[in-house]
Amino acid sequence: MNAQAAMPAPSAAGSVAKGETLLEVRNLKKYFPVTEGLVFQKTVGNVKAVDGVSFDIRKGETLGLVGESGCGKTTTGRCVLQLDRPTSGEIVFEGVNLERLSNKALTPWRQKIQVIFQDPYSSLNPRMKVGSILDEPMRIHGIEPDPGRRNRRIAELLTVCGLPAKFADRYPHEMSGGQRQRVGIARALCLNPDFIICDEAVSALDVSIQAQVINLLEDLREEFELTYLFIAHDLSVVHHLCSRVAVMYLGKVVELAESDELFDNPLHPYTRALLSAVPIPDPRVEAQRAYQTLKGEVPSPLNPPPGCVFHPRCAMAVEGCRTEVPALRELHPGHWVACPEVS
Amino acid sequence: MPKLLEVENLRTQFHTTEGTVKAVDGITYDVSEGETVAIVGESGCGKSVGAMSILRLIPHPPGEILEGSRILFGGKDLLAMGDEEIRHVRGGRISMVFQEPMTSLNPVLTIGLQLTETMMLHLGLGQPEADRRAVELLGMVGIGEPERRLKQYPHHFSGGMRQRVMIALALSCNPRLIIADEPTTALDVTIQAQILELMRNLTKQMGVALIVITHNLGVVARYAERVIVMYAGKIVESGTADQIYHNPRHPYTIGLLNSVPRMDLRQGGKRLVPIEGQPPDLTRLDGGCSYRPRCRWAVEACARSIPALEAVGDGQIAACFRAGERALDLEREFDLDEASGA
Structure with missing residues (x-):
């Protein structure tokens, strides 16, 4: 038996049944060193972009971040994708810890975890036709050796994503933002992934086009039994699309709950402030809403405050918040909060 | 004033x-x-x-x-x-x-x-x-x-x-x-x-x-206080915020409101109703309503001439031949009055 065979490789069909854990992120940390000096560089500090994040994603669900x-x-998403190797922590996908795999052994896993980026203008190669953009990953991963069949599959993928098959001959600049984003989605789909990370995938689109793409993502989730990690700052879109939501602040998850539960009953003071800051598109609702604006700004992740990272902006902060780092507690079934002051 | x-x-x-x-x-x-x-x-x-x-x-x-x-x-x-x-x-x-x-x-x-x-x-x-x-x-x-x-x-x-x-x-x-x-x-x-x-x-x-x-x-x-809605270089509707959100008369305004997910309402697996198609190329506008190709309410008259802004309520104006039809109200996805009463 050679070493290659001993490496865990993904099974052909999705081995994880619907509702079971597909991805586990355990105590993920990603620090970026800050250096000084041109020739003799020394590290003067770390930007703690992600500082101890844990969550699970079940097959078939959409987790909002x-x-x-x-x-x-975004850094959390890049670590799951293995585009950034974490400083510490575990990324367990289908029961295999991806952190232990070499770059080469990761290749088959990369096929199963795909990404859709925010900016459809910069994430497509302007010199490649749409057909080649979709063809290249299939060729590299050996999905379909026959060029004729690959072309048929490209036409299929474009149709599934709501584009005419003849768009395979177009360049990205010949398309609108919404159409380009559909190409980005087709590219993510072309390797038959199980899991797609949508990093602000609809944020750059106008509302009428955004609604089209949201519906497309929902349809594809059904049709191909996909699981999404949906990273976004637009809370209305997240509420619409996600089954569970994790709220992050300064590198940490501060609250995690079922989507309706989180939006109906936010517990963490930061989540509450965040939700109340989002304006609702209805003047009558707005006139009745009590909202508190959050004072101050997010501190630098280079030098985060001690204790609870939110305490300098928190109205509920007590003495203990300055020293104790709060752990996530399960206050209601499935509703986790990192704040000792709420009950 | x-x-x-x-x-x-x-x-x-x-x-x-x-x-x-x-x-x-x-x-x-x-x-x-x-x-x-x-x-x-x-x-x-x-x-x-x-x-x-x-x-x-x-x-x-x-x-x-x-x-x-x-x-x-x-x-x-x-x-x-x-x-x-x-x-x-x-x-x-x-x-x-x-x-x-x-x-x-x-x-x-x-x-x-x-x-x-x-x-x-x-x-x-x-x-x-x-x-x-x-x-x-x-x-x-x-x-x-x-x-x-x-x-x-x-x-x-x-x-x-x-x-x-x-x-x-x-x-x-x-x-x-x-x-x-x-x-x-x-x-x-x-x-x-x-x-x-x-x-x-x-x-x-x-x-x-x-x-x-x-x-x-x-x-x-x-x-x-007041809202002006524009589409393809023209004003298609304007009125008070309450009129625009609670009694929109132009199909584009209605489509826009339907496209936005509402954070305050339980979603319950409901799909969004987007506006199909794309905004027009502003170098190739014809003599009809520029929203026509995306409009579910378009009739023949919409291709022949551009609808003018006309009064549809107290200070509210809309540029649509069918703005006065009550049937347009059925297009609204969220029952806004119910939502704000809740």
Whole structure:
């Protein structure tokens, strides 16, 4: 038996049944060193982009990861994708710890975990036709050796994503933002993934187009039994699309619950402030709403506050919040909060 | 309230190699003293170009504001003014807040210099007086330690803080009107709430009229008194915020409201109802309603002529041949009255 065969490789068909755990993220940390000096570089500190994040994703569900700029939601996604290797922690996909695999052994897993990026303008190669953009990953991963069949599959994928098959001959600049995002989705689908990370996948689109793409993502989830990690800052979209939601602040998950539960009954002071800051598109609702604006700004992740990272902006903070790092507690079944002051 | 700004049949075009883009195609509206008006629409609908045209900030060529357009500000036509005269209006009586505070502040000048320069030019203040007022302004927009901050450069400020500086700059010369073009689009939602709250309080306090240009229907619902909806260079509907959200009469307005997921309502697996298709190419508009190809209500008449804006309620106008039909109400996905009663 050679070493290659001993490496865990993904099974052909999705071995995880619907509702079972597909992905486990355990105590994930990603620190980016900050260096000084041009020739003799020394590390003067670490940006703690992700600092001890844990969550599970069950097969078939959509987990929303929300938070403001710099909270670490994108870095978390990049670590799951293995685009950034974590500083520490475990990424367990279908029971296999991806952190223990070499780059080469990861290749078959990369096929199962795909990504849709935010900006459909910069995430497609402007010099490649749509057909080649979809063809290349299939060729590299050996999905379909026959070029004729690959072309048929490209036409199928475009149709599934709501584009005419003849778009295979177009360049990205010949398409609108919404159409490009559909190409981005087709590219994510072309390797038959189980799991797709949508990193602000609909944020750059106009509302009427955004609704089209949201519906497409929902249809594909049904049709191909996909599981999504949906990273976004737009809470209305997250509420619509996700079954569970994790709220991040400064590298940590502060609250995690079923979507309706989180939006009906937010417990963490940060989640409450975040939800009340989102304006509702209805002037009558707005006129009746009591909202508190959150004072101040997010502190630097280079030098995060001690204790609870939210305490400098928190109205409920007590002495203990300055020293004790709060752990996630399960207050109601499935509703986790990292704040000792709420009950 | 007396009219502060009257825009009459404004037409702005861009001459490109692809053809003439009718970015703004005959819009008419007015803004009263102290009023907050929101202009909403999607990318390319002409909302920003329309606002830039007010201050004649359209590069010429390729842009051109056509003959026959009039923009009356306090009774004087801004389009007929000489260059010197309009320069006194810009940043003086009318000021702007742009989307990206990093690119609209000069990166190599201190915040203090940028604030005092404007005031010395428009208000004729001396340096000590301008410095004193700059400190006061920064305090007013909620920037701590104003004396120290005035000596700093834009890159020392966070996005939210830069937008506060922009607001201080916009307010510095006692304007009558502020045009805010997507003022919070680049900001996080908690910072967005802070900035919008600040703008609302300060404009109310000082009696300044505000035009907010945005694509965010939530922001409009929270802050605007009157709403103008634009599509493909034209106004398709306008009315009070309550009319637009609770009794929309134009199919595009209805489609837009249906497209937005509502955070406050339980979703229950309900699908969104998007507007199918894409906005039209503004170089190839025909003689019919430009929303027709995406409209589920389009009839033959829509292809023959462009519907004019007509009254559909108390002060509400819509440009649709079928705006009066009650059947349109069935299109609305969320029962808004029920939702707000709950």
